[in-house]
Amino acid sequence: MSTAKFITFEGIDGAGKSTHLTFVADALRAAGRNVIVTREPGGTTLGEALRNLLLHEKMHLETEALLMFAARREHLAQVIEPALARGDWVISDRFTDASFAYQGGGRQLSLDKLRMLEQWVHPHLQPDMTLLFDVPLDVARARLDATRTLDKFEQEKADFFEKTRAEYLRRAAEFPQRFRVIDSTQSIADIQTQLTSLMGTLSGEGAP
Numbered sequence: 001m002s003t004a005k006f007i008t009f010e011g012i013d014g015a016g017k018s019t020h021l022t023f024v025a026d027a028l029r030a031a032g033r034n035v036i037v038t039r040e041p042g043g044t045t046l047g048e049a050l051r052n053l054l055l056h057e058k059m060h061l062e063t064e065a066l067l068m069f070a071a072r073r074e075h076l077a078q079v080i081e082p083a084l085a086r087g088d089w090v091i092s093d094r095f096t097d098a099s100f101a102y103q104g105g106g107r108q109l110s111l112d113k114l115r116m117l118e119q120w121v122h123p124h125l126q127p128d129m130t131l132l133f134d135v136p137l138d139v140a141r142a143r144l145d146a147t148r149t150l151d152k153f154e155q156e157k158a159d160f161f162e163k164t165r166a167e168y169l170r171r172a173a174e175f176p177q178r179f180r181v182i183d184s185t186q187s188i189a190d191i192q193t194q195l196t197s198l199m200g201t202l203s204g205e206g207a208p
């Protein structure tokens, strides 16, 4: 029986998910798992080219959603599905919940259209666990402003991120069996303690 697991990291920009991704991957590797770390949009040569367009070019909101799912189709075919078939653990910095949160919540694209794309692109695959790093907008914004030049999404106004965060939380309530909501206002050390315990749950061994 395969022990492969698919874990996704989600949250509004600046919530802190990338900070914890390496920690979780290292903990799982130390416990003997083969771990692939990847991201969306991206993860393949084509996906990274699409990411560059998506993060820097203005486009119609439906074009944006379609390109997110096009990049995802390639990512699934080239990276995610082969890794899971080999029995590897896959950790992805964002997946389809981000399309619901950003294009559906933030940009108000019809959720039914997103559900159609999800059904088309990955009808039978969902993450085993989705870690939602949740922070109030002002905390995320302060973290971003302190560290980087902002891309197209990061330059969006507060209202966009309020709706994005709300859609993430709505999905967490809709799918409680796979979502774990992390209070990302906690210290990095406290969050890591919580993550270690969650990885133990997923492994079914009480430790990663």
Ligand SMILES: Nc1ncnc2c1ncn2[C@@H]1O[C@H](COP(=O)(O)OP(=O)(O)OP(=O)(O)O)[C@@H](O)[C@H]1O
Pocket: 011, 012, 013, 014, 015, 016, 017, 018, 019, 020, 143, 144, 147, 184, 185, 186, 187, 188, 191
């Ligand atoms: N719990 C925390 N407490 C204080 N600072 C934090 C915390 N988590 C992350 N940070 C800091 O906030 C900044 C943004 O973190 P990070 O890049 O992990 O966010 P992110 O959610 O991956 O953002 P994006 O999605 O835009 O890439 C970094 O400088 C990081 O060190």
Ligand SMILES: Cc1cn([C@H]2C[C@H](O)[C@@H](COP(=O)(O)O)O2)c(=O)[nH]c1=O
Pocket: 013, 039, 040, 041, 055, 068, 093, 094, 095, 096, 098, 099, 100, 102, 103, 153, 154
């Ligand atoms: C997968 C996915 C991503 N986005 C947005 C969310 C972020 O603003 C960027 C990716 O940047 P990150 O620093 O790597 O988090 O893309 C989106 O709008 N829709 C999606 O499906």
